[in-house]
Amino acid sequence: MTVTDITKILEELAPLEHAEGFDNVGLLVGNPNQEVTGILVTLDTLETVVDEAIKKSCNLIVSFHPIIFQGLKKLTGRNYVERTVIKAIANNIAIYSMHTALDNSNVGVNAKICEVLGLRNPKILIPKKGTIKKLTTYVPIEKADAVKSELFKAGAGAIGNYTNCSFITEGLGSFKAGAGTSPSLGNVGELHMEKEAQINVIFSFEKEKRILNALFAHHPYEEVAYEISTLENTNQDIGMGMVGTLEMEMDENPFLQMVKEKMNTSMIRHSQILGKKVKKVAVLGGSGAFAISAAKNANADVFITADIKYHQFYEAEKQLIIADIGHFETEQFTKDLLVDYLIKKIPNFAISLSESITNPIKYL
Incomplete structure (x- = not known):
């Protein structure tokens, strides 16, 4: 398998289009056509991780955080980023980063936190806006089912756990083919009336190119009439953070102690204890201060995240506990x-979990 083959599999889990605009995801270093001898999975790509990849004969590193976040103008080894990239290139090791593409997945970073903490029925905390689109096209009635089927195969018509969703209305279409055309129906220079079906299907925005290719390939008309609009509907499958519930409510201090143990953290910085029960919990991996309001609006009892600044703890406003772990x-x-x-996608392939400790923060 090549690097491209592996990245296509990863992008089924977390399409790069789902990443935030500020991010730098995808293949950061390496030849996409290179044959992969082994994959090393890590949270961060550092020099020690590249050394580990060399030792384990892995020439593809799949990293959560991108080692290259801002533009590199020189590669002289003056800092840890440049040294890591130089070592990877010198040893023909590709580096692929997922970061916020996986943050925005409903089976990604935050779903894993929910799993570890035993939270039930997790839902997206902050749905990503502008990710649902609608395609409308017009097809001769006898061809409507065939075209609709191809659109479904390309990924259109999926809503939550439902697939093959569409809405069809019938009407009368008209057109006059001009000089130089080869109409599949009607004659050049003559007004033609055709009983048509208007097909409406929604789709996730990253599938637009694939769906349009299917439409153009299978639509019977020489000139395809269609329109695409962006919907404001909430997308339950893409977005930051998650919120779920405990099987049994807990007192606040025992809950925080449980979080400390299950998340393997030596300390928790938190806002004021409120003397309430904990039942609903919001989580957001990484820097999550921007989601405090969303956690309050979701009526969470506790919001678990990281990198909360001093004054941001005040934003709890006795409505919930903010826990920075x-x-x-x-x-x-x-x-x-x-x-x-x-391992599930490509069994019997060399896939290794990095043993390198990449946490830059130490506790006394």
């Missing part, structure tokens, strides 16, 4: 998720 700690199980996923 550490950036690395919120994302540490991500590499386990990726290893499990890859």
Whole structure:
């Protein structure tokens, strides 16, 4: 398998189009056509991780965080980023990053936190806007089922756990083929009236090119009439953070102690204890201060995240507990998720979980 073959599998889990605009995801280093001898999965790509990849004969590193985040103007080894990239290139090791593409997945980073904490019925906390689109096209009635079937195969018509969703109305279409055309129905220069079906299907925005290719390939008309619009509907499958419930409510201090143990963190920085029961919990891996309002609006009793600043703890406003358990700690199980996923997708392939400790923060 090539690097491209592997990345296509990873993008089934977390399409790169789902990443935030500021991010740098995808293949950052390496030849996409290179044959892969082994995959090393890590949270961060550092020099020690590249050394580990060399030792384990892995020439593809799948990393959650991107080692190249901003543009590199020189590669002289002056900092840890440049040294890591130089070592990877010198040893023909490709580096692929997923970051916010996996953050926005409903089976990604935050779903894993929910799993570790035993949260039930997790839902997206902040749905990503503008990700649902609608295609409308017009097809001769006798061809409507065939065209609709091809659109479904390309990924159109999926809503939550439902597939093959569409809405069809029938009407009378008209057109006059001009000089130089080869109409499949009617004659050049003559007004033609045709009983047509208007097909409406929605789709996730990253599938647009694939769906249009299917439409053009299977539509009977020489000139395809269609329109695409972006909907404001909430997408339950793409977005930041998740919120779920405990099987049994807990007192606040025992709950925080449970979080400390299950998330393998040596300390939790948190806002004021409120003397309430904990039942509903919001989580967001990594830096999650921007989601405090969303956690409150979701009526969460506790919001678990990282990188909360001093004054941001005030934003709890006695409505919930904000618990900062550490950036690395919120994302540490991500590499386990990726290893499990890859093993299921490509069994009998050399896939290794990195043993390198990449957490830059130490506690006394």
